[in-house]
Amino acid sequence: MVSSSENRKSRLTWPLLAAASVTFVGSSVPAGYNIGVINTPQLIIKEFCNQTVFERYDAALSEYSLDILWSFVVSIYIAGGTLGSFTGCWFADKWGRKGAIFANNFLGLLAAILFVASPAARSVEMLVLARFLVGLSSGLTTSVVPMYMTEIVTLDWRGPMGVLCPLGICFGVLLSQILGLEFILGSTDTWHYLLGLYGILVLVSMAVLPFLPESPKYLFAIKKDEDGCTEALTKLRGLPKSALTTEIAETKAASVREMSEGKWSILRLLKSKSLRWSLILVCAMQGGQQLSGINAVFYYSVPIFKSAGLDTESSQYASIGAGVVNFLVAALATFLTSRFRRRALMLFSCSTVVVCLLSLAVSIYFMDAVPWMSYVSIVAMLSYVFFYGLGLGPIPYFIASELFTVGPRSAGMALGSMANWGANFLVGMTFPSMQSAIGALSFIPFATSTVFLTMLLWKKLPETFGVDPAEVDTISSEEVALQNKSSPA
Structure with missing residues (x-):
């Protein structure tokens, strides 16, 4: 609602x-x-x-x-x-x-x-x-x-x-x-x-x-500063207090409800049974973003372009071109996230990323034996960057703000961000050895990880687009199943 x-x-x-x-x-x-x-x-x-x-x-x-x-x-x-x-x-x-x-x-x-x-x-x-x-x-x-x-x-x-x-x-x-x-x-x-x-x-x-201005929700829910909350809202909306009666009342009502729950900490959130699946989803999406192999793909970008016949300097420029694609798709995501549902974007992004990773592994593996596979690898890499940027790239960064209310939100976002950095560290430590041992097949574990993430999102991720975080908690598994049957867009 x-x-x-x-x-x-x-x-x-x-x-x-x-x-x-x-x-x-x-x-x-x-x-x-x-x-x-x-x-x-x-x-x-x-x-x-x-x-x-x-x-x-x-x-x-x-x-x-x-x-x-x-x-x-x-x-x-x-x-x-x-x-x-x-x-x-x-x-x-x-x-x-x-x-x-x-x-x-x-x-x-x-x-x-x-x-x-x-x-x-x-x-x-x-x-x-x-x-x-x-x-x-x-x-x-x-x-x-x-x-x-x-x-x-x-x-x-x-x-x-x-x-x-x-x-x-x-x-x-x-x-x-x-x-x-x-x-x-x-x-x-x-x-x-x-x-x-x-x-x-x-x-x-x-x-x-x-x-x-400071966050109005923080001022009221955490600092209990009612006047500061009202002043911040009037500045942010550019309207007088009289024109914001409804929003002020809604913000305060939500904050009062959350304050009644008491102070939240990381330990309390970890112990909370009611928010367990929300926390699992946040950490899985944040960690899964890195475990999809985005850094590994960019690591391979220069060798891929060189294999297609470009010299070292040209390959560096082509790699920058891939970075341009990454940025442009991220810019496109600012429009997509205001128009399309989170579940649809994430499921579509994850599914297509799996296909791109498998294509990348196969094309690089057979690159020496089949010359035209170098061009397939370029298409697979650029396609990966594109589809990654539609959902898997941007949505994990803010999904915690849509799954958690103000009270547990800071702890939820902190744990999600830790999962992202932790997975980044894991990839950084294991990928060079994995790449040396199995070469192009090192993309298979990334594809496998993304398959599991897709299955988790399909089963458990509720739609959060346009939904107040306080209402997201009440969405049951049966309702998620009904969302699976409905139109993805």
């Missing part, structure tokens, strides 16, 4: 647009930027690490030791992201949604300064610390930003605003790919500027963020 306050779909006020822009530019884009920025200048940064260790400790690193150090530099970002996701629940409830976003901005800015200063300081430790801090910042971003954006809009804008975080991440990855080209910032003299350049975006966010 959509509340009566949801008749202002076309009204996007300046405070809403400012909040969307600030969180997109200052939090989501930097998170994506730091995912992709480390790849292109890899050899240059490894050489810096090698020389620095020799100069400071008079010790020459073997190739194996250098690879271990590099793996630590890369993986410490994911460790920071996992910790940032876990603490996002505490930050979001203790300091507010805006306060948590400001904390992630501060951590990101500090990391940017350390990145830029590390060559002058001749410090590998500074580089590692910066990667950890920016991981913390990114973990807070994926945990808190979708929560903030979906809490300040009406139900019908919840999908498009929730997609802004993954859209920013996609754009950040693409931006890092472009700026990382050798003739731009991916050189020996400029790699540290490349790593810290996102700090400019963070500064813009920190300058504007204090002037944005």
